[in-house]
Amino acid sequence: MRAAALLSSLLALLGLLLATAAQAPGPRQQQQQQQPRARSFKCGGILTGASGFIGSEGFPGVYPPNSKCTWKITVPEGKVVVLSFRFIDLESDNLCRYDFVDVYSGHTNGQRLGRFCGTLKPGALVANSNKMLVQMISDANTAGNGFVAKFSAAEPHERGDQYCGGRLDKPSGSFKTPNWPDRDYPAGVTCSWHIVAPKNQLIELKFEKFDVERDNYCRYDYVAIFNGGEINDAKRIGKYCGDSPPAPVTSERNELLVQFLSDLSLTADGFIGHYKFRPKKLPTTTAPTTTTLSPTTTTLKPTVALCQQKCKRSGTLESNYCSSNFVITGSVITTNTRGGSLHATVSIINVYKEGNLAIQQAGKNMSAKIIVVCKQCPLIRRGLNYVIMGQVEEDGKGKILPSSFTMSFKTKNQKILNILKNKQC
Template identity: 25%
Template sequence: MMRLRGCGWGVVLVTAAGLLLLVALGLALALILTQNIRHDIILTLFLVPDLEIKGQAVEDQLLSTSAPDLLNVGDGASHTLPTMSANRSQVDITAAPQPARIPPAETRCGGVLTDSEGSFSSPNHPGSYPSNMLCAWVIRVPPPSIVQIHISSLGVEGPSPCLFDWIEVQDQTEQGSVFTRFCGNVAPPTVNTNSSTVWVTFHSDGSISGTGFTAQYRAILPGHKSCSREEFMCDSGRCLLPVSVCDGHPNCHDQTDEANCSHKHKECGGQKTGQYGYLSSPNHPRPYPHQQLCIWYLFVEEGHVITLSFRNFSLETQDVCEFDYVEVHDSVSTGAGRVLGRFCGTTFPPDLTSSGPHMTVVFVADEGVADSGFNATYQAVSVLDRTCGPGQFACTTGECLQQQWLCDGWNDCPDGADEQGCGNSTYPPFTSSCEIIEVEMCQGLSYNLTSFPNIWLSIADQREAATLLRQYQVLMELACFEPLRKLVCGMFLPQCSPQGGVLQPCRSICSSAEQQCSQALDLFSFSWPFNCHLLPDSQDPMECSLP
């Protein structure tokens, strides 16, 4: 079985207790339906900016530890809200609200920013941010001003499409909400929004942590949109990094980013296919010209990786490499994979090695200070000769994996090399056991044997699963509870197959529940919170379960 990090069969689960409470409060939720099988489940929520609770703006309650009992929705009418009873088995009009779980003080983040300018950052920045964080900032400036955001430092687990850790900006336009997500270690261009209220969220999973980010915001008038000195501004006010200008792909609606590009590619860049080669900035060792964009595409034979070594290096020095820099991508083009690094100043970059037979090197120079530039050599290295770091395992493709991923039941190497010969391996294979379903809510399914630990949702045993499933019992009065029960039980207590494996719920189970439950959720403008397309499209009981 091949594990696809960040896009496995698992789906995002929304606790029904939280769902009902949020619906009752009239909050608008924006769900990021992502699940990384190795990591935790993700829920991002944004609050309606004009909602008021007891006469106070709702953002004042963002870090509140209890739910309000009275809601003002702007029409002058007051509405009493139900709260969840202690056992969460029914809606209790009189029970006291349950306290919300908030992180320890040292890791708290998020909040409401109402000054005309300010800054915010990930917890512990510039140190490593904690795992399993979800931070939300609401930035509000007085209309008609709009919000401009500049992320000046970024070190967030990537690469694109940012399925593990990310920063996300939600901007409200006339056409609806626009979400822009960032990750990696290259600071994105300036974000000119179109609204006086903007939501920013930061999410981290349970795995790799980076240095996080720091960002600045300010209020600007709609006609005064701007970009940083090295950036290019489209007619719509969108800012582009230099690497996105004259790259052969129009990024502006009017395609102005691809106009007047002949000088940008003069005597630099291009495709290199030899097993060994050389590349340098224009005019090296003399100062490089201003306003340069050079892109080298390196390709070597299959079964090899590329090692890039810098022999000379002197670019304009900056704390953050924004003006002149070299950027190295572990992919066939920019934006297609992880960034190995962005470098500037006079400190030599380390030797860089790709994970496959291709690498892309970008050199950017602005119109300001110019230095002597750089030269570098690259060399193809056979994957058989490549050595990985301590605690790592080398696939036959050259990719280095964590040692603990060996013989864990997942094919992490493209050819499955990490799961071959596991019978004699000192790394024990993943083991699970079939056991009779004991959780009352999930008894009476088409199967009575489940597999634990639950490798899909990282649930240790049935006791933990039962605790989580109690939150769904508040939906028992809904007409669609039965199909929803089958779907949820199929994920929390997966069927143990006759061959000893674990069966995922079939897509039809999810689709049936969606069809029957969506109408009820639509009454509250709440979208279906499960991504059914990530489940197997089959009716074969050997491939998936039909609870």
């Protein structure tokens, strides 16, 4: 099914390219217009001009393995580069670790606007200058036809209120969707706000108003917040949509990246958010040290006691369903021990109860991050399938306590889970 859909998209794109070429404008027009050609693209290059097309090496054929292709795009001075993907089909991975396309603002040391793989086309990407760098990397095993994208020049404010994003380094400030508050945000935009505080400070961020197209998995329009200065799923704090403002966020260090993306269909009111810098809480005298250590000690004791208890699952799927914030089935694809807890990534088979669990999507693959508070209870092993029920932390990660209900997942469980999905709690 996926192959048929991709083939259909590919044939439609090639038909468009051939039809464009067949229009055969006059010699002067041919020199002025840059159209994609129905032939293979080369690996990387230096491109200048008001618009043009780039594509993976050998497109529309399968891209080669073990390659690294870099395109440096320059549009006229005083303009900004806008990049729109027309087709993308790269090996799919939740974290885009194997085959991927990176897009940067500028040619050297620029902010990364995004890393992409799978088959889900991102919205338009806007550089903050007249330069953009695009890089595609593939590993030894390839899977897909690659990508085609169009670049074009735009006035920084030619897109009207659609132009958004940038670097925010004042002690406090606001950011908002294009057109706010007069009308809905436009379709097909990507905005990235890079918030940078001094080295010894943190960033507090909260949303005053929030209304972004609702979807159970936030696949279409969404806001994503990352620790650090680039789009990196391993550092993602959360992904948000709908009409409920996300919980306030505090950065781990002195940088946050807020990304807003809208696709080419439905839109909504949008949002306005505010940020401010604050110093790290570092004890400098004896008195504060005593007050900060005291509650830490008291909160640690119950956790230690919790993890020393005998680990035994209690209840059934039915008795634990309503008391859990989320219920999913999935395969554990990564595990990482931190202190006494286990941090895991679960590739989702099905979602029965979502709550505020942050679910990320790469192509058709969905995943979620969970924390098993006591790493041995319940015991979660990489490569195995589970039914997982638990609570959700403020950052959208699933929290699994010894009292949480987990069990090995078998197909016979689906029937009862489907019944519970329709249950009124």
